[in-house]
Amino acid sequence: MTLHPTRRNFLRSSAAIASATLFPLPALAQAAPRVIVVGGGFGGATVARQIKAIDPKFHVTLVESSATFTACPLSNAVIGGLRDLKAQQFGYDKVRAAGVNVVIGTAIGVNTGSRTVRLTDATLPYDRLVLAPGIDIRWDGLPGYNEAASAKMPHAWRAGDQTTLLRSQLEAMEDGGLVVMSAPANPFRCPPGPYERASLIAHYLKTKKPKSKLIVLDAKDQFSKQRLFQNAWKELYPDHLEWVSLSSGGKVTSVDPATNTLTTEFGKHVAKVANVIPPQKAGRIADLAGVTNQTGWVPIDPMTFESRQIPGIHVIGDATIAGAMPKSAFAANSQGKACAAAVAKLLTGAKPPEPKLINTCYSLVAPDYGISVAGVYVPANGMLAEVQGSGGVSPLDAPRDVRVTEATYAEAWFRTITSEVFG
Amino acid sequence: MKALSAIAVAALVIYPGVVLAASDAPPGAASCSGCHATNAAVESPVPRIHGRNANEIVTAMAAFRTGALPSTVMGRIAKGFTDEEMHPIAAWLAAQK
Numbered sequence: 001m002t003l004h005p006t007r008r009n010f011l012r013s014s015a016a017i018a019s020a021t022l023f024p025l026p027a028l029a030q031a032a033p034r035v036i037v038v039g040g041g042f043g044g045a046t047v048a049r050q051i052k053a054i055d056p057k058f059h060v061t062l063v064e065s066s067a068t069f070t071a072c073p074l075s076n077a078v079i080g081g082l083r084d085l086k087a088q089q090f091g092y093d094k095v096r097a098a099g100v101n102v103v104i105g106t107a108i109g110v111n112t113g114s115r116t117v118r119l120t121d122a123t124l125p126y127d128r129l130v131l132a133p134g135i136d137i138r139w140d141g142l143p144g145y146n147e148a149a150s151a152k153m154p155h156a157w158r159a160g161d162q163t164t165l166l167r168s169q170l171e172a173m174e175d176g177g178l179v180v181m182s183a184p185a186n187p188f189r190c191p192p193g194p195y196e197r198a199s200l201i202a203h204y205l206k207t208k209k210p211k212s213k214l215i216v217l218d219a220k221d222q223f224s225k226q227r228l229f230q231n232a233w234k235e236l237y238p239d240h241l242e243w244v245s246l247s248s249g250g251k252v253t254s255v256d257p258a259t260n261t262l263t264t265e266f267g268k269h270v271a272k273v274a275n276v277i278p279p280q281k282a283g284r285i286a287d288l289a290g291v292t293n294q295t296g297w298v299p300i301d302p303m304t305f306e307s308r309q310i311p312g313i314h315v316i317g318d319a320t321i322a323g324a325m326p327k328s329a330f331a332a333n334s335q336g337k338a339c340a341a342a343v344a345k346l347l348t349g350a351k352p353p354e355p356k357l358i359n360t361c362y363s364l365v366a367p368d369y370g371i372s373v374a375g376v377y378v379p380a381n382g383m384l385a386e387v388q389g390s391g392g393v394s395p396l397d398a399p400r401d402v403r404v405t406e407a408t409y410a411e412a413w414f415r416t417i418t419s420e421v422f423g
Numbered sequence: 424m425k426a427l428s429a430i431a432v433a434a435l436v437i438y439p440g441v442v443l444a445a446s447d448a449p450p451g452a453a454s455c456s457g458c459h460a461t462n463a464a465v466e467s468p469v470p471r472i473h474g475r476n477a478n479e480i481v482t483a484m485a486a487f488r489t490g491a492l493p494s495t496v497m498g499r500i501a502k503g504f505t506d507e508e509m510h511p512i513a514a515w516l517a518a519q520k
Contacts, residue, residue: 050453333454337448337453353450355450356451358451358503391503408468413458413469416459419464419465423465
């Protein structure tokens with residue numbers, strides 16, 4: 001008898017199961033998977049929108065401390081006087097319109113046991129957490145340099161007020177003044193960034209303050225797009241830009257903001273304008289969540305971007321140890337898309353797909369002179385590795401019109417990616 | 424009976440199971456929109472590829488890979504994808520608006 005349920009009984013029990021699943025309504029609302037994303041930059045805003053786009057039933061909350069995002073890519077053009085800071089700034093209205101719950105607030109803790117994120121005035125539960133915190137300055141990484149010193153010797157490595165400060169110092173400087181920049185050892189946000197900045201400062205000096213000069217003190221002997229930059233410097237800025245490598249004594253060992261002095265193992269440089277690009281680490285919430293290792297950065301599983309240290313927390317962008325993939329906005333965007341696909345699968349009990357990622361990064365050497373690096377990446381041996389034979393930099397022997405084209409592509413790329421992420 | 428059917432339909436709508444396969448981008452495909460705009464309002468000299476004929480995309484990528492079609496970054500990116508990988512990517516791109 002019990003082995004042969006009547007049709008009526010069968011319908012009754014199905015209805016009961018359906019009712020139990022559907023009602024009461026508050027329980028249903030609770031049942032939708034909750035994703036919290038911390039950090040609303042190129043990685044965070046992307047992953048939030050993508051998860052919502054993959055399945056609107058997911059509850060996605062984006063926590064970001066600033067109502068206005070200031071983009072780093074092309075901010076060197078602001079420093080060089082070629083661009084307004086406003087062109088770098090974006091709000092979150094369109095992210096909200098895409099169905100993401102945007103909370104302007106600061107995440108100050110993660111409870112991995114109860115799976116909650118603590119803000120200053122709220123506690124939010126999650127099923128999966130994505131951290132996209134970018135970088136923090138390692139305030140103990142360079143003797144003499146701290147937060148107060150950055151008001152005198154700006155780093156301008158997180159765009160915004162620091163960008164404006166460095167620009168205004170360059171503008172206020174008299175012709176003939178010495179500008180000194182220090183570049184850190186690897187790893188740091190935007191590997192070609194210091195050299196693009198050096199180029200655009202040199203361009204400003206050459207065109208507006210021709211008796212001035214920029215010295216770049218470097219803690220490295222090699223850097224991204226090096227031969228392209230150095231060839232261009234020789235051609236464009238022979239009298240305005242001097243690069244001092246690690247082996248030539250370029251490593252800055254301490255700074256003194258009172259006298260604007262940068263000290264290396266070989267001597268002292270007193271600057272009229274000093275731009276100190278200090279050592280960095282993953283953004284603070286990564287530390288608070290316990291996903292950083294002894295390097296200060298975050299080891300991740302390249303298949304899913306899930307933390308190697310704490311399950312249920314995914315990390316993307318500049319904060320991660322991503323193998324061959326550089327810390328760039330394009331990489332963060334590409335990782336955001338791959339991470340969204342993985343998180344959506346994991347939340348529905350499915351197997352995440354194996355990702356394939358791309359990076360493309362343009363640098364301006366002058367307003368009409370662009371160079372690029374590109375790469376394609378796949379998980380290999382627990383890291384992200386470049387696909388053999390792919391990628392590389394602009395040709396060294398390219399004619400000038402190619403440099404002009406790449407400069408226009410650099411700006412088009414910025415319009416395109418910011419439209420996708422914030423528009 | 425009517426009420427029961429309504430519940431059954433509601434259950435189907437609310438619980439579609441896993442994420443729809445149609446929305447799943449093949450590996451690498453989602454990254455294209457970092458440079459190739461999907462928003463018609465964006466001014467860019469970079470060609471639109473979403474909604475484009477799949478065969479054209481596969482052919483162009485093969486030509487970028489060999490250098491038969493000159494490019495700035497596309498040759499370097501095309502070398503990271505085989506023809507076999509490009510077919511589903513091109514089909515996915517073609518299906519996007």
